[in-house]
Amino acid sequence: MSKSTLVYRGLMTSTLSIALTACINLQAPKPVIQSNIPENFTQNADQNHAGPSIAHQGYQTFFSDIRLLQVIEMSLNHNRDLRSATLNIQRAQQQYQITKNDQLPTIGANANALRQVNPSINPNHPYASYQVGLGMTAYELDFWGRVKNLKDVALNHYLATQSAQQSTQISLVSQVTQAWLDYAFAPANLKLAEQTLIAQQDSYNLNKKRFDVGIDSEVPLRQTQISVETAQNDVATYKTQVTQAQNLLNLLVGQRVPQNLLPNQAVERIRTQATFATGLTSDLLNNRPDIKAAEYQLLAAGANVGAAKARLFPTISLTGSAGYASTDLQNLFKSGGFVWSIGPSLDLPIFDWGTRKANIKISETDQMIAVADYEKAIQSAFREVNDALAAQAHIDERLGAQRRLVLATQTTYQLSSARFKAGIDNYLSVLDAQRSAYTAQQGLLTLEQSKFNNQIELYKALGGGLNQK
Structure with missing residues (x-):
């Protein structure tokens, strides 16, 4: 056996041994997260804390109106934003499959025919050569974990995209419910404006x-006319809002919502x-898909650091082929025509003017940005929950006060009207009482809708709306 053959076999054995046993992963360690998670939610009473979070309830369990549930179901099937988010998941999944395949060698068939002249043998008689076989393209031996880190990047991007789709669904359930409520309260405001217009008329x-009979001057008449025109303007405004509320609901659902699924009051x-149970504060990290998406992006950034560092080291690839070769096409597959080749190749840039080190700095900066985004996602989630709890803590008090205000202004309006008809007061006191009563009734409808919206916001902020049952 020749010395060159021994050297070649030794090189191949060493290369394969290193490839199988000595791979190094240069992925950056997960950084320390300083999100300052509180032990309890602010404005969180004991009854809100006890029990599992309402986020664990599917929307079909949380919401009670059958019509609303059907509208939500329609939106999950037809909404374009949710459909786009789902397609992004499929795209990320295929991209992950591509990077996963990069860890495996690529085998391809090849065949060629060559007509040539050899001047040293017979310059006047060209001859042909034929070859067919299988070849392995340059297969990178992943000593430093570059390919594996790129696979981890693609995997975490896929998982982040999946979490983003879940976050889109939670947001969609909330938006559809609030739009459905807008349509419910817009006719109620319209009805109040129409009743006010009748009273003003x-x-x-x-x-x-x-x-006309000379009892009063023209001033009370014109003051009343102003109130009539104002009420007519309000009626037209609320008619517009009814149509706009329906248009928004149709857009969110992705198709026209049947009339029988719309509230008529x-x-x-x-x-x-x-009751609303918020669960433990740590549950929020598991229930909010936007936080999970930020965490996956952070993991992807860490894997990118490892891939960039691996570029500092040599890239060793393995190529090979096996097949048949002959100068006679008829004898191509006969004994003695089998040929093969295999060997490694080394790629080590020597002078790149700092490009690889700059790429490492960029990837490390991207990781720090991902850390900041992750911490902000956590802090934003807690702020949303605390804001919803703060509004919930006093909404019933505000509703009670507003109902008493409505009763007081209506009584004042009735008394002022009676005193005016008896000739005791002028009409200006009637107008003031009427405006106050109308404004108080509008404020009551707004607060009632705000209470429902607050319940939806708390459910969304805790991560509810992902489970269907």
């Missing part, structure tokens, strides 16, 4: 009669349970 007719209840 009656007052205008009464003042016109008093003016302001709803009194949208949830099945009376």
Whole structure:
């Protein structure tokens, strides 16, 4: 056996042994996260803390109105944003499969025919050569974990995309429910404006009669006319809002919502349970898919650091082929025509003017950005929950005060009207009382809708709306 053959076999044995046993992963360690997670939510009473988080309830369990549940189901099937997010998952999954395949050698068939002249043998008679076989393209021996880190980058991007789709679904359930409520309360406001317009028109007719017979001056008549025109403007405004609310709901659902699934009046209840359990603060990290997406992006950034560092070391690739070769096409596959070759190749850039080190700095900076984004995602999640809890803590007090205000202004309006008809007061006191009563009733409808919206926001902020049951 020749010396060159021994050297070649030794090189091959050493190369394969290193490839199988001595791979190094240069992936950056996971950085320390300083999110300052509180032990309890602010404004969180004991009854809110006890029990598992409402985020574990599917929307079909959390919401009580059958019509609303059907509208949500339609949106999950037809909404374009959710469909786009789902397609992004499929794209990321295929990209991960590509990077995963890069860890395996690529085998391809090849065949060629060559017509040539050898001047040293017979320059006047060209001859042909034929070859067919299988070849392995340059297969990188992943000593430093570059290919594995790139696979981890693609995997974490895929998982982040999946979490983003889940976050889109949670947001969609919330948006559809709030749009459905907008449509429920817009007709209620329209009805209030129409009732006010009728009352203003009656007052205008009464003042016109008093003016025609000379009891009052023209001032009360014109004041009443101003109120009538204002009420007519409000009616037109709320009619527009009804149409716009329906248009928004149709957009979110992705198709026209059937009329039988739309509320015909302001709803009194949208949830099945009376209490809201927020669970432990640590549950929020598991229930919020946007936090998970930020964490996966952080892991991907760490893997990118490892891939960039691996570029500092030599890239060793393995190529090989096996097949048949002959100068006679008829004898191509006969005995003696089998040929093969295999060997490593080394690629080590010597002078790159600092490009590889700059890429490492960039990847490390990207990792620090991902850390900041992850910490902000956690802090934003807690802020959203605390804001919703703060609003929930006092919404019933505000509703109670607003209902008493409505009763007081209506009583004042009735008394002012009676005193005006008896000739005790002028009409200005009636107008003030009427405006106050109308404004108080509008404020009550707004607060009632705000209470429902707060329940939806708390459910969303805790991560609810992902499970369907």
